[in-house]
Amino acid sequence: xxxxxxxxxxxxxxxxxxxxxxIATRLGxxxxxxxxxxxxxxxxxxxxxxxxxxxESVMHFAEFGVIVMLFLVxxxxxxxxxxxxxxxxxxxxxxxxxxxxxxxxxxVLWLGADWKTALTVGLILALSSTxxxxxxxxxxxxxxxxxxKSTFSVxxxxxxxxxxxxxxxxxxxxxTASDDHSNSLISNLPAWAQPLxxxxxxxxxxxxxxxxxxxxxxxxxxxxxxxxxxxxALLIVVGITLLMQQVGLSAALGTFLAGVVLAESEYxxxxxMDLDPFKGLLLAVFFISVGAGIDFGLxxxxxxxxxxxxxxxxxxxxAVQFALAKLYGMASEDASRFAFLLAxxxxxxxxxxxxxxxLGLLGVDDAALLVAVVAVSMAFAPxxxxxxxxxxxxxxxxxxxxxxxxxxxETDAQVIIxxxxxxxxxxxRLLQANGFKSVVLDHDTEQIDVLRKFGYKLFYGxxxxxDLLEAAGARDAKLLVVAVDDREKxxxxxxxxxxxxxxxxxxxxxxxxxxxxxxxxxxxEQQYRExxxxxxxxxxxxxxxxxxxxxxxxxxxxxxxxxxxxLLIQAAxxxxxxxxxVDIARKGRAEINNVLDSDRSGRKISSETAWQAEDRPDA
Amino acid sequence: xxxxxxILVLFAHPRLQASVxxxxxxxxxxxxxxxxxxxxxxxxxDFLIDVDREQDLLLGHDLIVFQHPFxxxxxxAIIKEWQDLVLENxxxxxxxxxxxxxxxxxxxxxxxxxRDAYREAGRNRFPIEDLLRPFDQTAHLCGMAYLEPFIVYSxxxxxxxxxxxxxxxxxxxxxxxxxxxxxxxxxxxxxxxxSPAFTAAxxxxxxxx
Numbered sequence: 001x002x003x004x005x006x007x008x009x010x011x012x013x014x015x016x017x018x019x020x021x022x023i024a025t026r027l028g029x030x031x032x033x034x035x036x037x038x039x040x041x042x043x044x045x046x047x048x049x050x051x052x053x054x055x056e057s058v059m060h061f062a063e064f065g066v067i068v069m070l071f072l073v074x075x076x077x078x079x080x081x082x083x084x085x086x087x088x089x090x091x092x093x094x095x096x097x098x099x100x101x102x103x104x105x106x107x108v109l110w111l112g113a114d115w116k117t118a119l120t121v122g123l124i125l126a127l128s129s130t131x132x133x134x135x136x137x138x139x140x141x142x143x144x145x146x147x148x149k150s151t152f153s154v155x156x157x158x159x160x161x162x163x164x165x166x167x168x169x170x171x172x173x174x175x176t177a178s179d180d181h182s183n184s185l186i187s188n189l190p191a192w193a194q195p196l197x198x199x200x201x202x203x204x205x206x207x208x209x210x211x212x213x214x215x216x217x218x219x220x221x222x223x224x225x226x227x228x229x230x231x232x233a234l235l236i237v238v239g240i241t242l243l244m245q246q247v248g249l250s251a252a253l254g255t256f257l258a259g260v261v262l263a264e265s266e267y268x269x270x271x272x273m274d275l276d277p278f279k280g281l282l283l284a285v286f287f288i289s290v291g292a293g294i295d296f297g298l299x300x301x302x303x304x305x306x307x308x309x310x311x312x313x314x315x316x317x318x319a320v321q322f323a324l325a326k327l328y329g330m331a332s333e334d335a336s337r338f339a340f341l342l343a344x345x346x347x348x349x350x351x352x353x354x355x356x357x358x359l360g361l362l363g364v365d366d367a368a369l370l371v372a373v374v375a376v377s378m379a380f381a382p383x384x385x386x387x388x389x390x391x392x393x394x395x396x397x398x399x400x401x402x403x404x405x406x407x408x409x410e411t412d413a414q415v416i417i418x419x420x421x422x423x424x425x426x427x428x429r430l431l432q433a434n435g436f437k438s439v440v441l442d443h444d445t446e447q448i449d450v451l452r453k454f455g456y457k458l459f460y461g462x463x464x465x466x467d468l469l470e471a472a473g474a475r476d477a478k479l480l481v482v483a484v485d486d487r488e489k490x491x492x493x494x495x496x497x498x499x500x501x502x503x504x505x506x507x508x509x510x511x512x513x514x515x516x517x518x519x520x521x522x523x524x525e526q527q528y529r530e531x532x533x534x535x536x537x538x539x540x541x542x543x544x545x546x547x548x549x550x551x552x553x554x555x556x557x558x559x560x561x562x563x564x565x566x567l568l569i570q571a572a573x574x575x576x577x578x579x580x581x582v583d584i585a586r587k588g589r590a591e592i593n594n595v596l597d598s599d600r601s602g603r604k605i606s607s608e609t610a611w612q613a614e615d616r617p618d619a
Numbered sequence: 620x621x622x623x624x625x626i627l628v629l630f631a632h633p634r635l636q637a638s639v640x641x642x643x644x645x646x647x648x649x650x651x652x653x654x655x656x657x658x659x660x661x662x663x664x665d666f667l668i669d670v671d672r673e674q675d676l677l678l679g680h681d682l683i684v685f686q687h688p689f690x691x692x693x694x695x696a697i698i699k700e701w702q703d704l705v706l707e708n709x710x711x712x713x714x715x716x717x718x719x720x721x722x723x724x725x726x727x728x729x730x731x732x733x734r735d736a737y738r739e740a741g742r743n744r745f746p747i748e749d750l751l752r753p754f755d756q757t758a759h760l761c762g763m764a765y766l767e768p769f770i771v772y773s774x775x776x777x778x779x780x781x782x783x784x785x786x787x788x789x790x791x792x793x794x795x796x797x798x799x800x801x802x803x804x805x806x807x808x809x810x811x812x813x814s815p816a817f818t819a820a821x822x823x824x825x826x827x828x
Contacts (some may be wrong), residue, residue, distance in 0.1 A: 555667065
């Protein structure tokens with residue numbers, strides 16, 4: 001009977017997740033919002049599938065998802081990676097959290113709350129949604145830009161700062177609320193012993209992580225039973241959670257620490273892979289319970305207030321973040337992008353709201369309102385980013401406030417290289433080693449600044465601009481190498497160059513086979529699929545590793561490449577005609593098998609007669 | 620007057636830019652009608668020789684010229700690779716291997732050493748004709764006639780006048796062979812033994828015409 005109830009509950013939650021998440025992602029809102037809405041729908045306010053008290057107990061269970069998430073966040077934080085980004089993380093990230101928390105805290109004070117509530121709310125709302133922002137940045141191709149890196153650093157700092165918040169907010173609560181550690185082992189100890197036990201617990205996690213885990217993992221991995229590994233990973237997290245609860249510390253802090261300690265171990269990826277589904281599922285349940293917990297009676301009574309709070313919250317965040325970005329020397333359009341990207345509440349806010357409500361730092365009504373504010377701000381985040389992109393960025397572009405294209409003083413070069421990342425740089429280096437100078441254009445300011453330090457000569461600018469190509473010497477150059485990492489941009493540059501400098505020979509980087517078809521059909525002289533040669537080389541080495549003679553393997557690779565190029569050109573001629581393309585691919589596969597077979601066993605005549613003249617009449 | 624001939628020049632030089640003599644020779648014949656010049660190193664930088672294509676070209680020409688510097692008493696490596704792959708058993712020689720019967724083969728080479736180095740008493744101990752015997756025999760086996768090589772000695776010590784003189788002579792020989800002014804059978808290499816297959820092929824031709 002208990003099982004029935006449990007299964008029924010599980011069914012409702014899982015069904016809600018399975019229905020809501022795909023719809024929300026389809027609408028571009030992100031799965032977190034989908035879960036929240038699903039929670040609202042199945043919660044007491046609307047459908048009432050899950051009741052209040054049951055919802056709460058589910059929520060406590062689901063909070064374990066947050067703990068697993070923090071363990072995974074810790075795993076992601078390899079000390080070396082953190083060290084690399086320490087300046088932007090600490091500087092910009094620290095200022096963002098401090099600045100937004102202060103501004104919002106002040107506003108909350110002004111609204112009449114006490115300082116503890118103000119500080120709590122400020123800190124909670126300073127966080128942004130890592131999930132939404134990362135996804136939007138990926139969609140817009142911002143990850144590698146300097147704005148993208150700054151934004152990412154801030155998100156990283158926010159994620160890390162959740163840990164001290166979880167650790168320190170109880171301190172605020174202790175001042176008001178009575179002792180709620182009644183169930184912990186150490187509350188009976190004398191006051192001087194308690195900190196020692198706490199320190200001991202933390203130290204034991206670090207020491208065990210360093211010295212005990214690795215041999216244990218090796219033992220477990222040696223069993224080669226996958227579920228034992230999963231069980232062991234869960235065991236670690238659950239064990240630390242219990243230990244931390246016993247000593248009255250935040251379980252999230254403990255697992256986070258364990259994660260960081262294990263981040264440099266060779267089992268990091270396996271741990272991540274094994275725990276990720278648990279995290280995802282538990283978090284989904286968590287967000288659904290948060291949604292179910294929103295009291296709509298309360299919000300329905302004062303919709304204008306909710307609207308005012310959301311608008312005020314977003315405006316404060318935008319203002320503080322824009323000011324910070326300008327302080328850090330970003331151009332206005334970058335500062336605007338940065339401010340808009342981070343102008344929403346984050347999923348950690350739900351965690352913290354639940355946490356501080358439990359501590360008595362926030363009333364239940366205020367908590368519901370806050371959850372609603374964060375949820376609505378997350379719902380509007382994609383729209384706000386769209387607003388920034390379509391209206392504000394467009395205005396900046398026309399105002400011409402971008403970094404001016406450099407003046408190009410290198411005019412005797414025969415080659416222009418557009419895009420100097422890992423692709424273009426190799427081209428440029430080999431040319432240079434052979435005494436050919438090239439004019440290099442790139443539009444990533446950071447990349448340029450770094451490479452200039454290494455003594456490369458590069459110019460900032462967008463190679464799809466006619467005037468810039470002209471300044472780069474396109475009229476007298478022989479060859480244009482298009483090596484940027486964005487296929488649309490490649491096409492654009494090719495198009496502009498063909499139209500304005502018909503004499504220029506063009507070699508272009510192709511993203512994949514389909515892009516290669518496009519370039520062939522655009523009559524680009526040479527196209528290079530960006531990973532093709534490396535994979536053929538790997539296959540050749542694999543053949544050798546499998547016992548094929550190195551020269552035979554080399555010939556097989558060369559024949560394969562030549563054959564593949566033929567196929568590529570044939571298929572490009574019939575792009576769009578799916579059947580014809582499939583046909584060519586099928587025939588091609590049969591052909592290459594024949595070619596390689598006969599190359600190995602000798603052509604035409606079946607015996608091994610190539611390379612030798614033994615069968616001559618006088619022999 | 621003999622027949623008009625189509626000539627295929629298989630050119631091999633791995634560092635063409637460094638070669639004065641071969642460059643001049645190449646320029647002298649590059650743009651001639653009915654003379655197909657094929658730069659093997661440029662066509663096959665990977666040594667991945669397209670055997671079908673090369674055999675088609677052979678069928679379409681009457682005189683094959685290997686033009687190359689004289690390396691280690693032979694040709695640069697790609698010509699050897701070309702021979703190894705293109706002159707297949709059953710096609711160029713062996714049972715049913717009659718594709719090249721009746722055609723002509725010639726080397727056009729340049730050497731670093733002077734003529735005196737290629738004597739019994741010289742540094743290289745053998746006359747060039749002897750060192751080229753493998754080509755002679757290759758032609759014989761394939762039913763081809765092997766012609767006296769065109770040789771430019773001491774490439775490194777040559778003034779512009781001498782150079783253009785050699786280039787001119789080479790062009791003259793090629794056009795002469797093409798137009799029938801020069802009878803190839805009167806230019807057979809010293810000691811070359813015409814193979815019966817060659818003679819038979821020519822008898823056949825005469826009957827037809």
